[in-house]
Amino acid sequence: PDSVEWPQYNDEPMVFVAQINLSEVTAVSSQHPLPRTGLLSFFFDQKQGVWGTRLEHKGGWKVFYFEEPFQELKRRPFPKDLPNEKYA
Numbered sequence: 001p002d003s004v005e006w007p008q009y010n011d012e013p014m015v016f017v018a019q020i021n022l023s024e025v026t027a028v029s030s031q032h033p034l035p036r037t038g039l040l041s042f043f044f045d046q047k048q049g050v051w052g053t054r055l056e057h058k059g060g061w062k063v064f065y066f067e068e069p070f071q072e073l074k075r076r077p078f079p080k081d082l083p084n085e086k087y088a
Helices: 022-028
Strands: 015-020 041-046 061-065
Touching: 015 022
Parallel strands: none
Antiparallel strands: 015 041, 041 061
């Protein structure tokens, strides 16, 4: 939604990783601890690498949960200052 700012870590925009529609997860398996409806959006700080296991990386992952209905949600352009570096 417009009311949610693009997440940042260390004053840089985080990378959008994925979105999961939880009603589709429930259609595959009803045996999970997640809500049965809603949308999860995942972001992370690409500079911390894949794992982010060090204490100083706390906050390098963000997960947003949006309840249905999704009328407020819309596709947004990536921030212009999103880092373009590649880390493995």
